[in-house]
Amino acid sequence: MTDRDALFSSLRRWPDVEDPTLQAHDASDALILDEAVEPGRMPADVVVIGDRHGALTLGALHDGAGHVRVHQDSIVAERALAANAGALGESRFTHHPLDASLVEGARLVLLQLPRSLDELDEIAELVATHADEGVLLVAGGRVKHMSMSMNALLGRSFRSVHATLGRRKSRVLRAEGPRRPGISWPRNRQHDVAGMPLTVVAHGGAFAGTSIDIGAQTLLAHLDAMPDARVGPDAIGPGGFDAVDLASGTGVLGVALALARPGVRVLATDASAAAVASTIATAEANGVADRVIARQADGLDDVPDASAPLILLNPPFHIGAVVHTGIAERLIADAGRALAPGGELWCVWNSHLGYRPLLDRIGATRQVSRNAKFVVTATRRR
Structure with missing residues (x-):
């Protein structure tokens, strides 16, 4: 078991629903981190969107990030991250709304793919409009919940989108070259x-x-x-x-x-x-x-x-x-x-x-x- 595996195994879902059939992480969290950058090359400033219970945020910090800007849509997810971070003595992250302050100047954005294409569209527009020109968006999820529509949708906001090889029933989409589309939501x-x-x-x-x-x-x-x-x-x-x-x-x-x-x-x-x-x-x-x-x-x-x-x-x-x-x-x-x-x-x-x-x-x-x-x-x- 690697150090990161041990970190993931220590995470809890609390105060979210806890059940033997539910975990605080899955294989897509590890794959997103692995596909983000070369080993040991995590940049100082990282943006995380859609972290469910802290695996991506705490994993990025474990892998060398100096600070993480994080947006979690659910207040329960925010509290789960705070609880897991507190247990580890980790505080190098800040919560942000889903607005320009979250991604401005960012060069690496890690995303747990949402189930909703509309939610993905709003996130893609935000990143492609306000992040650094050289930004890399690494978006991952379970293969059974992904579709080719996600590639096409990301292509509306980024010039280059390609999928990585799958691993443990998970896959990552890498998007680069922001088109600066502007914001069409709500x-x-x-x-x-x-x-x-x-x-x-x-x-x-x-x-x-x-x-x-x-x-x-x-x-x-x-x-x-x-x-x-x-x-x-x-x-x-x-x-x-x-x-x-x-x-x-x-x-x-x-x-x-x-x-x-x-x-x-x-x-x-x-x-x-x-x-x-x-x-x-x-x-x-x-x-x-x-x-x-x-x-x-x-x-x-x-x-x-x-x-x-x-x-x-x-x-x-x-x-x-x-x-x-x-x-x-x-x-x-x-x-x-x-x-x-x-x-x-x-x-x-x-x-x-x-x-x-x-x-x-x-x-x-x-x-x-x-x-x-x-x-x-x-x-x-x-």
Whole structure:
């Protein structure tokens, strides 16, 4: 076992979902580092994008980088990196938003390939617009999640793109020669929701992009049936909010509620920086930015116990590329903690998933609707 292998083996996913079937690193992390530069030639300043739990950032520092600028879309991933770095006594990295400050002047960018082509497009545009003319982008992932579309997409922002040989079911794409394309994100699209015009604005990394996913559409069909968010004069929710859009994505649920009920104030939270930025932009585009406030958080961080009159939830059922209910289970439990007595959690979930027992632990749950794909439930806190 090499020193780097030992480093990777020491990493934990915490506070992310931990499970024997899930790791804090995979073979693509090692391949990205190996393909970045010749052994022992890691430059002093390295940019890392998409690090999941610290393997790329800490691996680059282990391999000779003096400092790493890192962007992790998920606040949970940021905390996992911080925890792993703390255990190693490592502090030579700084977190950056996905903007020019992350890549300005960079000559080496290491990227864990995202599943979304839109997210890859936004990252490629950013690097090719603001990094050094001699920048090398080394983007890797598991072969089963890669496609030729990724090569073509990178080719829109870089003059040279080629794939390396695969190793341990992983592969790397190397992109050089930035075309200076400029930035075309975020993007927007007009929809009709419950008879109301609603503009969705999305960054590349936001789930469903400028579309409204089927789960959200299913829940929004019951917008009129949701209770008045104000359950009493003393129960106005966290920080004066009347409702919470938990795991907000592009903010469709919270913005639609605010449009349908003038005066209602919504707190939108999501672990994803791209989702929060998209929610803010969606609220602004629909004229409710003063009543829909978005925060990046792991679940309902900083929301007091028993304080939220109404929570809307369309939970994810993937962890990365793996189908796993761990995140949804955590979100449902957190919603139960934060619900005010008499408050309700309105949730949409895939019909084949067994969330009903989790919801029943919170309070009285009724099935609002069910079809071949989705169940909508309303759970009232006892």
